[in-house]
Amino acid sequence: MSPPRRPRSATFALALFGLLLAVSLPWSAGRAVRRIWWAFAYAGETPLEERSRELDPQYALAIEEIRRTIPRHAVYALVDADPDEEGSVLWVRFDLAPRRPVYLGFLHDLRNPRTVRQRLIRDARWIVVASVRRPPVLYERPEFLRELRAGSLR
Amino acid sequence: MNGVLPSLGGVAIFLAAGLGLAELVPSVRTLPWPRRLAWAYLLGLAGLAGALYALSHFLAVPLRRPEILATAAALALIGLVTRVLRRGAKPSLPPLVSLKSLPPLELAAAALLAFICLGLLADALTDPVTGWDGRMTWSTQALWVLDEGTVDSEVLQRKNLYVTHPQYPLLMPVAQVVVLETFAVPQDVHAFRALYTTCFAAFLLLLWDGGRRWAGRLPALLAGLAAAGVPALTFFEDSGAASGYSDLPLGCFYGAGLLLLLSGRRRTGDALGAGLLLAGAVLTKNEGTLLALFALGAAALVRWKNPRRLLRLGAAAIPIVLALALLVSWRAGIPNRQDERYEVLVGAGEIWPGAVTRIPGLAALALRQMFRFEHWTLFWIVVPVVFWVGRRGWSRRRRTLALALAVGAVAPLAIGWGAYTIHPHPDTLVPVTWSRFLVQASLPLFLLLALALRNILARVSQGNAFARASSLARVFLASGWTRPDPER
Numbered sequence: 358m359s360p361p362r363r364p365r366s367a368t369f370a371l372a373l374f375g376l377l378l379a380v381s382l383p384w385s386a387g388r389a390v391r392r393i394w395w396a397f398a399y400a401g402e403t404p405l406e407e408r409s410r411e412l413d414p415q416y417a418l419a420i421e422e423i424r425r426t427i428p429r430h431a432v433y434a435l436v437d438a439d440p441d442e443e444g445s446v447l448w449v450r451f452d453l454a455p456r457r458p459v460y461l462g463f464l465h466d467l468r469n470p471r472t473v474r475q476r477l478i479r480d481a482r483w484i485v486v487a488s489v490r491r492p493p494v495l496y497e498r499p500e501f502l503r504e505l506r507a508g509s510l511r
Numbered sequence: 512m513n514g515v516l517p518s519l520g521g522v523a524i525f526l527a528a529g530l531g532l533a534e535l536v537p538s539v540r541t542l543p544w545p546r547r548l549a550w551a552y553l554l555g556l557a558g559l560a561g562a563l564y565a566l567s568h569f570l571a572v573p574l575r576r577p578e579i580l581a582t583a584a585a586l587a588l589i590g591l592v593t594r595v596l597r598r599g600a601k602p603s604l605p606p607l608v609s610l611k612s613l614p615p616l617e618l619a620a621a622a623l624l625a626f627i628c629l630g631l632l633a634d635a636l637t638d639p640v641t642g643w644d645g646r647m648t649w650s651t652q653a654l655w656v657l658d659e660g661t662v663d664s665e666v667l668q669r670k671n672l673y674v675t676h677p678q679y680p681l682l683m684p685v686a687q688v689v690v691l692e693t694f695a696v697p698q699d700v701h702a703f704r705a706l707y708t709t710c711f712a713a714f715l716l717l718l719w720d721g722g723r724r725w726a727g728r729l730p731a732l733l734a735g736l737a738a739a740g741v742p743a744l745t746f747f748e749d750s751g752a753a754s755g756y757s758d759l760p761l762g763c764f765y766g767a768g769l770l771l772l773l774s775g776r777r778r779t780g781d782a783l784g785a786g787l788l789l790a791g792a793v794l795t796k797n798e799g800t801l802l803a804l805f806a807l808g809a810a811a812l813v814r815w816k817n818p819r820r821l822l823r824l825g826a827a828a829i830p831i832v833l834a835l836a837l838l839v840s841w842r843a844g845i846p847n848r849q850d851e852r853y854e855v856l857v858g859a860g861e862i863w864p865g866a867v868t869r870i871p872g873l874a875a876l877a878l879r880q881m882f883r884f885e886h887w888t889l890f891w892i893v894v895p896v897v898f899w900v901g902r903r904g905w906s907r908r909r910r911t912l913a914l915a916l917a918v919g920a921v922a923p924l925a926i927g928w929g930a931y932t933i934h935p936h937p938d939t940l941v942p943v944t945w946s947r948f949l950v951q952a953s954l955p956l957f958l959l960l961a962l963a964l965r966n967i968l969a970r971v972s973q974g975n976a977f978a979r980a981s982s983l984a985r986v987f988l989a990s991g992w993t994r995p996d997p998e999r
Contacts (some may be wrong), residue, residue: 367970370900372892374733374964381888386623389630396633404639404699411638424700429658444643449647450673454698455658457666458675478671485612488928 387473419492422484426495432457432480438464438488438510445487453485464510475477486510514694515636517702519688522552522709529555531590534597536773536784542720549716552709553767553783556760559583560686564662567685568841573660574688576695577738583689605669620732627739628712634746635704642748643943645755647675652789653684653696657691663844670846678842678850682794683707683757692867711745711752714738717763717954721809722768722961726904726911729854731963734957737894743886745944750886750947757796757845758947762923764791765802766954772810772827773912779826783934785810789836797853798926800838801833802951805922809915834976866932873931876941886946894960901963913962919955923948 399407408417425487427433435458450458461467461476464486477484477498484501487493496504504510529551533539539550562582566572595971613621624876652674662685667677687703696702711955715735722731738744775781789806792799807827813818870962881891905913927948931937949956 364970364973366900367967370897370967373972374737374897374967377889377893378733378736378740381890382623382736384888385630385740385745389627389633392630392633392637392746394635397585399637407637408699409640411641432672438675444647445642446673447647447675451640451651451654454651454654455666457669457762458673458985459671 359485368378399507400455406481407430413492415492417496420449423453423455423483423493423495424456427453427456431482432478433483433485434459434461434477434481436461436464436467436484438511439490440465443489445489449485449487449493466504470506514696514700515701517690517694517696518632518636518692518705521702522705523554523584524579524689524693525686525706525864525959526552527555527557528559528586531587532558532784532787533851534590534593534841536771536780537778538771539784540782545878546716546720546784546964549713549720550767552713553717553763553791554623554789556674556686556706557682557764557787557794557885558586560682560689561688561790562586562839563689564681564685564841565833567662568837571661574656574662574692575660576686576693579689581695617728617732624715624735624739627745628708628715631708631711631745631752632705634707635701639699639701640704640755642754644749644757649683649757650703652677652679652681653687653691653703655889656684656696658753662841667845670848673784673849674888675849677845679797680794680838681708681798681841682791683760688738703962703969704755707755707759708752710763714744714759714954715762717767717770718957720960721774721954721958724774725909725958726961726965729968730961733964734961737960738953738957741806741887741890743950744953747946748938749888749943756947761792761795761799761802762839762951762953764788764795765799765806765923768792768803768827769806769809769915769955771804772824773813773915779823782823782826783830786830789827790819790830793831793834798923798951799834801926802922807831807918809918809922813911813919818996824871842889851930851934853933858990869937871936873928873941876938877945880942881944897960897967898963901966904966905959906978909962913959915939916955916959916962920952922952 399410402410405417408420433453433456435450437446438443440448440463446458446460459476459481461473461480461484467473482498484495484496484498485493501510526548530547532554533547533551536550536554539547539554541551546570559582563572563574563579566578566582567574571576584891640646652667655664655674657663659665662681666672667674683706686706690696690703690706691698694759695700715738718735718738719731722734742757743750745751746753748757750756752759765788768791771781771785771788775785785806789803792806807824810824810827811821814824879893881887903969905917927944930944931941934940
């Protein structure tokens with residue numbers, strides 16, 4: 358009786374699978390080690406310190422300041438100061454929830470006072486201008502409209 | 512590190528409710544503890560968050576601590592009463608797993624997998640939500656629902672307020688509310704993140720449960736190790752367990768529902784349990800409805816020869832229909848905005864000729880995602896080879912099962928492909944969503960991998976040219992590692 362044919366393809370596939378595990382498992386285990394280490398290293402952090410570390414200290418402080426000014430259930434308006442959609446308004450909206458946002462649009466689209474009047478509903482007493490390049494800036498409604506007319510908003 | 516106790520407590524609430532529901536599912540209530548806990552966790556997520564979603568919408572029950580705890584207690588009590596009533600007939604304490612009885616290699620692999628799950632939990636405890644969709648959709652909506660104590664939140668219902676995807680189903684946000692409200696957690700303490708990372712542990716145990724039954728212990732274990740090495744399922748912040756994305760929970764609900772439909776003991780309780788898990792899928796993401804229908808179709812494929820078994824499948828449809836009714840009723844009060852509006856795109860007949868003309872460009876974009884090391888490492892280079900070489904593992908007795916799993920694995924990808932076909936900017940959509948559709952498909956996909964590995968291991972063990980590999984494989988074979996588990 359002849360011995361069974363060499364299962365070359367099966368051995369090759371198994372070796373390849375072993376390579377996959379050899380490459381990917383250390384990656385995951387390394388991540389796990391690092392995360393567990395961080396959990397101990399940052400154990401005493403306050404939520405503000407945590408967000409400062411993870412996001413940006415100036416961003417975290419600006420959010421704290423805006424939270425103190427806008428009441429929890431108030432309506433505010435969001436303006437995207439970036440040239441394209443980069444998500445700054447979405448991040449600010451999450452950090453200011455449960456405050457209620459209306460969206461005014463991109464800053465570069467708000468040169469027409471009529472557009473602004475149409476979008477800026479009466480409830481919105483505050484305007485937050487968000488950008489991925491700098492911390493969010495809070496304006497009172499009259500101040501925002503004044504600066505918009507003067508063209509000094511960036 | 513914030514909110515250790517609320518994080519663990521949140522998981523415990525869903526486990527308690529789920530253990531109650533698990534008593535109603537014959538195939539689950541007799542399992543050993545680790546696997547039983549995995550099923551219970553998902554049943555608890557779907558059952559408790561789904562019940563609160565329905566109570567809040569239909570009966571205006573506030574999502575506050577007393578109501579949440581009362582609902583969780585009621586679900587746990589159902590199980591307790593069922594167990595007490597049944598005990599007269601037959602005691603059914605699940606067996607404990609003895610570590611001494613496990614082979615050393617299996618023990619080492621289980622320890623490694625547990626360590627990676629612990630790393631995910633540590634991530635959840637240490638960092639705030641940084642994943643894009645978690646911030647854009649799920650976690651923000653959870654904060655609005657938490658604030659008002661109802662799923663019919665004014666923020667969602669007022670057309671002029673800026674909400675992204677306001678009609679997205681709220682199961683996971685409601686689950687987040689359960690944690691934040693029950694433990695009075697401040698909004699900056701991200702205790703709810705542990706709900707998402709626990710889903711990965713549940714995923715591994717479900718894979719072990721299905722894989723060992725159909726492929727044997729070693730192939731199931733190897734498939735589990737492969738899953739733990741995939742960043743898109745674990746630490747990648749735009750789809751993995753460490754993200755606040757709903758794709759892994761959806762993949763777990765869908766995969767678990769399909770698994771129970773294919774493996775259940777053909778009892779009505781199993782079908783209802785599978786239906787509850789698929790109802791969880793319906794209430795987790797938009798595509799969950801289509802996935803639930805695909806799962807029913809895949810199970811019908813296995814059972815079509817037997818009309819009685821096919822009829823019993825109807826029981827699984829009951830929770831799905833109820834979940835759909837809840838979703839339709841809840842959505843009726845919410846004006847849609849900031850959304851792709853796929854139903855409009857489909858209605859406008861945008862499918863043709865894009866379905867054909869877009870294939871080359873989209874395929875290139877999709878492949879680029881699959882070959883990105885930081886998403887999948889070498890997975891999509893190696894696994895097609897393993898599938899091809901081990902394809903006989905899907906034939907003969909397992910042909911129908913493999914076909915049903917293949918339908919299950921392809922369904923999320925087909926839905927994704929359909930979306931790309933009609934979307935106005937698929938080139939921007941594919942890079943951020945394709946890996947997530949693969950995550951949704953992962954449980955049936957990894958079960959197919961386990962079946963293919965079983966065939967490969969069996970063939971290697973027959974050859975005599977590679978003595979070390981074959982003797983190792985023989986050891987596993989002798990210990991029953993590559994045999995299907997006779998337990999159920």
